[in-house]
Amino acid sequence: MKHLLLIALSSILLVACGSKDDSAKGAPAGKGNGGKKGGAQRVLNVEGYVAELGLLGKNFQTMATLVPKNSVSLSAATSGRLVSLKAKDGAIVKKGTLLAKIDDSELRAQLKQAQSNKMLAEQKEQRVRSLFEKNGATKQDLESAEASLKSAQASVELIQAQLAKTEVRAPFSGKLGFVDVSVGAWLNSGTPIAELSEVDRLKAKFSLPQRYASVIKVGDKISLKDSERNVEKFGVVSALDAVISESSRTRRVMVDVDNAKGELIAGSFVSVNVAMEASNVQSFTIPSEAMILDREGAYVFVSQGGKAKIKHITTGLRTPMSVQVLSGLDVGDTVIVSGIVSLRPGVDVKIKGLRHSINYEVE
Incomplete structure (x- = not known):
């Protein structure tokens, strides 16, 4: 069962x-x-930007720092007690003006002794030479007297050089800053006394991107403006750096500025406007967040027929906000500028808005 x-x-x-x-x-x-x-399949809502063609060039604007044409920290070249101080806070001085004096009494006494020894050496050399010409002294006696004279002369020159170090003189005409010492103070070698700056002529230093590194030359006029004081002046390009910086891909430029009226202040910032001649090369300008880099170079996503498509591009000048596109885009392309991390070739996209409120033009 x-x-x-x-x-x-x-x-x-x-x-x-x-x-x-x-x-x-x-x-x-x-x-x-x-x-x-x-x-x-999910449709991605993204923002787009239609870049317009423009001539490469126009104006390049940046910031520059104004510095004195010449500037030096005046200091003592030797140690000693400060016995005289001619420098005054903020005074305008001429080249060669004596500004400070260190006690030189000991050196002056040594100089008198050295000068006396030199005089004796000269007299001895003359006597020996006279005897040598009359065959009353040997050539060796004459050479010894000449050597003694040269040694005495060197001693005098050495002490005179040491005396010169006790004086602090203006190496060029300019304006003093604040004086940091007082009469009677003991100064060590290198002790700063005051800052001397040539402020009637200034230098403006700024950097040009690699693409514009050759558009200006020595002698060109450059517009500079201090917006805080509403002062605008022209400077002249005096020097261009010999090399382009490997880290920033920029070339340093130096501009001489006439400041005889004291309208500008050294150490302040000014805006620099470099006028470029418009070239025949046309370019697009896109927001920087739209560009992507990979092993093959730079590329962007564009919206075509409702789908995302990759276009590789050749770029020019880049700023934190924008990128110049020299080739790779066509007129009317809508570059996708949002949702980049979610994009893949062929993904369905819908342009929910176009950016027009921000000026992405590369000046």
Whole structure:
């Protein structure tokens, strides 16, 4: 009986399984798991920017720092007590003016002794030379007298050089800053006394991007403006750096500025406007966040027929806000500027808005 019961149960199970298989095979295509259809591809909402063609060039604007034409920290060249101080805070001085004097009494005494020794050496050299000409002295005697005279002369010159170091004189005409010492103070060699700056002539230093590194030359006029004081002047390019910086890809420029009237203050910032001649090369300008870099170079995503497409580009000048595109884009291309991390070639996109409020033009 037990064997018959097991056989009957097995038959029932086989029939049930067969019914499920037949029912699955007979189900309509695309309707399984409750008859739900496959999910549709997601459409990305993005922002676009239609770059307009423009001539490469126009104006380049940047900031420059004004520095004195010449500037030096006046300091003591030797140690000693300060016995005279002619320098005054903020005074205008001429080249060669004596500004400070260190005690030189000991050196002057040494100079008198050295000058006396020199005089004796000169007299001895003259006597020996006279005797030598009369065969009363040997050539060796004459050479010894000449050597003694040269040694005495060197001693005098050495002390005179040491005396010169006790004086601090203006190396050029200019304006003094604040005087940092007082009469009677002991100064060590190198102790600063005051800053002297030539402020009637200034230098403006700024950098040009590599693309513009050759558009100006020595002698060109450059416009500079101090917006805080509403002062605008022209300077003349006096020097261009010999090399382009490897780190920033820029070339340093130096401009001489006439400041005889004192309208500008050294150390302040001024805006620099470099006028470029418009060239025949046209370019697009796009927001910097739209550009992507990979092993093959720079590229952007554009929207074509509702889908994202990659276009490789050649770039020019870059700023934190914008990038110049020299080739790779066509007129009317809508460059995608948002949702970049989610984009892939062929992804469905919908332009939800175009950026026009910010000026991305590269000046």
